[in-house]
Amino acid sequence: MKQPFFNYLKDKAMVKAEHLPVLIALVQEKEFKKGALLLSEGQVCQHAFFIEKGLTRLYSIDEENREHVVQFAPENGFISDRESLYFGKPSVFFIEALEDTSAILFNQDFIKTASEISPEFRNYNEYLLQNHIRQLQNRIHLLIGADAKKRYLNFIQLYPSLTLRVPQWMIASYLGITPESLSRIRKELVTRKSK
Amino acid sequence: MKQPFFNYLKDKAMVKAEHLPVLIALVQEKEFKKGALLLSEGQVCQHAFFIEKGLTRLYSIDEENREHVVQFAPENGFISDRESLYFGKPSVFFIEALEDTSAILFNQDFIKTASEISPEFRNYNEYLLQNHIRQLQNRIHLLIGADAKKRYLNFIQLYPSLTLRVPQWMIASYLGITPESLSRIRKELVTRKSK
């Protein structure tokens, strides 16, 4: 149990062996069936999730009932609504398991405590924040400056494994276009390449 | 001087009086004329900037020589290329003074040292990161889900003062549209309202 998270803390976050059992004892593990919601709109997000196995997405539903995918998180990824978690506001997002998923749950208190126990954890947590900002800024950059085809090409380059596991219409939603448009783009790319 | 930064640390970041002089001693102050660059593409960003007076923008120039405005920072705002600063990579961005500007410069070392000296500073720094993420996610959300008019209305609501100080074409760039389109949107809004 909790083995992937243990390994992740050890190898990626470089948490010292002595601190590992202490930290691990503070988190819960939970299973979610495909389609289950880890977070619903209106709830205050109580946990961040570390995905041990499976695949999840963060998305919203707007006034016109359209879904907008904000993020995917597969194995070894983190997912949560930081705004809700950190600021204690009701979330406007859903988090859904796209496959049967096993996740580690931890709250802000855990992050605080773990940061005090382990400087390595603290550093890694800051790294995660910085990295998150980097990704978001990159995405904004693409949304502002690149057309749909470029954004799609960037996506498959950045997340090749997701391209296969995630339904196309969700990728379209992530890219900010309709499924039909993505379908056209893919068609064009295939025929272009075969020339 | 450094008075505005001093006040900011005291009032916003809640840094204790005893720590203030120590921290202030570690940062530099610098003036930039309108049009001057605080950071150029290709450079590794060495500082984060706290704007005491004036106005700045972070932007990039793409292959087709188009500018894309990523962020504005007026008085009491922070601006930097976090990716370059934190990860030590050459920046793809420019930071420009849009007005005569007075800024406080500080590097990663300062943040580290200040965090060790003052827990309040550490907390505030984390708050800034979380808040940055919140803003970026919000913007992505708008870019994905809202049309240009909605994004503009959101902008003027969020940054009413900027709307007056910043050239329209830069706002258009920030919104991801052309200056011509923004001009038309504004025209439409004016005539709608007067009905």
Added chain:
DNA sequence: CACATTTCTTATCATACATCAACGCATTAT
């Protein structure tokens, strides 16, 4: 297995926004 549901594709038409070009009005430089 058969049936229902979801996902993907394709086609047609509609629209938001981009492009290109011209002009007026400031501001700045000569």
Added chain:
DNA sequence: ATAATGCGTTGATGTATGATAAGAAATGTG
């Protein structure tokens, strides 16, 4: 003053993407 430059506006036209609808393919379910 005059010229030059930058910014905002407007009009004509083009293009990428959206909307709608229908069918094909894939997937799930009794």
